Structure formats: C-alpha cells, structure tokens
Amino acid sequence: MVFEERVINDVRFRRVCRSVDVSERRGHRIDISLHQDVALFRVNGVIKAVSNVCPHKHEPVLCNGVVADGTVQCPLHGWTYNLTSGQPLVGSAGLKTYRVFEEAGHVWLEVEADDAPPWASW
Numbered sequence: 788m789v790f791e792e793r794v795i796n797d798v799r800f801r802r803v804c805r806s807v808d809v810s811e812r813r814g815h816r817i818d819i820s821l822h823q824d825v826a827l828f829r830v831n832g833v834i835k836a837v838s839n840v841c842p843h844k845h846e847p848v849l850c851n852g853v854v855a856d857g858t859v860q861c862p863l864h865g866w867t868y869n870l871t872s873g874q875p876l877v878g879s880a881g882l883k884t885y886r887v888f889e890e891a892g893h894v895w896l897e898v899e900a901d902d903a904p905p906w907a908s909w
C-alpha cells in the first residue's frame with residue numbers, strides 16, 4: 788500500500804483517513820506501525836490524536852473508550868485522559884499526543900521518526 792506523506796516544518800505527516808471517519812462520540816484507531824498505535828477523536832469539532840495504548844496495562848483500547856467533555860475513559864479500568872494534553876485525570880501516567888490536522892476532507896497525522904518497518908535495516 789502506498790501512503791501519501793508530506794513534510795511540514797521537519798515533521799512528517801501521513802494522510803490516514805477521511806475527516807468524516809472521526810466523530811465527536813467515538814474514537815477512530817489508526818495503526819501506523821508496531822510502534823505507533825493512535826486513536827483519533829474530535830473535540831468540539833477539532834481533531835485530537837493520542838496514543839491508543841492505555842499506559843495502565845498497555846492495552847490498545849482507548850479508541851473504544853468513553854468520550855465526554857474533551858476526555859476519554861479507558862473501557863477496561865477507567866483511567867481517564869484529557870484528549871488535548873494527554874494528561875491523566877484518573878490514573879498515574881499520561882498519553883503521548885501527536886500533531887494532526889485536517890485538509891480538504893482528509894486527516895493528516897504526525898508519523899514518528901522511528902516508524903521504519905522492522906525489516907528496513909536488513
């Protein structure tokens with residue numbers, strides 16, 4: 788599969804989905820690589836991107852969390868995170884956040900530098 792990517796201010800972005808795929812009420816998972824599993828959310832119309840992996844038990848479940856008032860609550864044990872900052876409201880560790888933007892009906896997500904596939908160094 789060929790991905791469309793752009794570099795803006797030295798940050799690599801990948802077009803990952805359509806804007807309509809991300810709603811206000813539920814997360815949308817973007818599994819970029821083994822190292823970058825992201826959940827997209829929409830808060831008051833604005834796209835937010837955080838790690839999909841809950842730091843409590845390292846489970847990739849936050850895309851299925853309960854969304855309310857700019858937060859997501861993990862469906863497993865209730866740790867809760869601010870979707871803008873990634874900071875925990877309930878729990879003892881925060882989420883990594885990613886740069887993300889919309890353009891012409893598509894969502895562009897920051898791709899981490901270590902996104903090289905495991906076989907790339909062979």
Ligand code: FES
Binds near residue numbers: 841861863866
């Ligand atoms: S795995 Fe998310 S709160 Fe336990």
